[in-house]
Amino acid sequence: MFSSAADKMSDHLSEVVSELKRSCTRARKKTMAQRLTGAGIWVTRPLHQAESLAKAIEAEGGEAICLPVIAIADVEDPQTPMAIVERLERFDLAIFVSANAVERGLGYVGRGNWPALVPVAAIGKATARALAKAGLVSAIQSPPPYNSEALLTTAALQADAIAGRRVVIFRGVGGRALLGDTLAHRGALVTYAEVYRRTLPEWRQTTPIPWDRIRVIVVTSAEGLDNLFGMMDDDAERERLRRIPLVVISERMSGLVRELGNRCPPIVAERASNEAILNALLAFAPRLKCEV
Structure with a gap:
């Protein structure tokens, strides 16, 4: 009899404790959401x-x-990037600086027409995801903090690996010069494919x-x-x-x-x-x- 009462009391206490835990969890979630x-x-x-x-x-x-x-807009002279894309198979590496560069650049190339022997590199996770969505796996990705400086620390872009290589950088008109300038200083032959421009909204x-x-x-x-x-x-x-x-x-x-x-x-x-x-x-x- 006493054992049964104790068991009931224990079960009741367990239910109370469980409800308190659930209440605290709900309160934490509510606080987080606010x-x-x-x-x-x-x-x-x-x-x-x-x-x-x-x-x-x-x-x-x-x-x-x-x-x-x-605002992201088309370039004023699309023939310039198109001329670069038409000889894409001559490059040893293509670097995309942003998701916009992927979207606009592959628009010139055409879906499924990327040369199989030209590896791609991405600055940032969003850029890599955009490439993956288009069926291209990044051979080189920048480590944290996922910027040009970080990409330039990768082994594949050091002077002993990149010197003499032909590199095309897909970017917007007038983008940062750091990546291209550094690769050129390391001996790479750099070409810019400027596939979009930034304008005021x-x-x-x-x-x-x-x-x-x-x-x-x-x-x-x-x-x-x-x-x-x-x-x-x-x-x-x-x-x-x-x-x-x-x-x-x-x-x-x-x-x-x-x-x-x-x-x-x-x-x-x-x-x-x-x-x-x-x-x-x-x-x-x-x-x-x-x-x-």
Whole structure:
């Protein structure tokens, strides 16, 4: 009799403990989901690349304000990259600097027409995924932090391996010169296939910036940073911009933010991936409002 009562009491206590654990788990999940609640986050990526990050922000309770500072457009003279693509089989290596370079570059090549003997290299995971989606496996990938500097540390791109090799770099018009210049210094024969251009988006002409809703701005390129400040109508808007913290993806960009006179310390994500940017937002959520 006493044993039965004790067993019932033990079972009841177990149920209570289990329910408390479930309640704590639900509370933790709720708290996690609310870490960005009330934070309007301006995502400046081109619209076709902003959707995934916007969904991740909204899943954490934030408001994603998708207003790009860069638009991706076709090059003005498509015959120039086409002429390079037509002799693609002569190259020893093709490097793609971005997912945009993959999408636009393979548009010139044609699906399924990539020369089997020309290996490809990717800067960043998103670029490698874009290549894989097109059926191309990256022979060389940049290690963390997944940028040009990191790619240049790989064994396949050192002078003893790359000297005398013909390398084509798929990129946008006027992209960074570091990768090509370094490879040329190491003895490679470098050609640029500029397959897209970056332009200012049209929305700024008709859509006001919702300043009252913006708590933080995500910028993922140096050109985007320049465009962001260049899009301001007057000194009053530029001053307002300088009072908002920016999330950037490299220490180099962090230095540019300071040079532009931003009053809030920049938040540096470990890399350009959506996951890294979201982690930076979550880690620094308490300081998303900068009082200056």
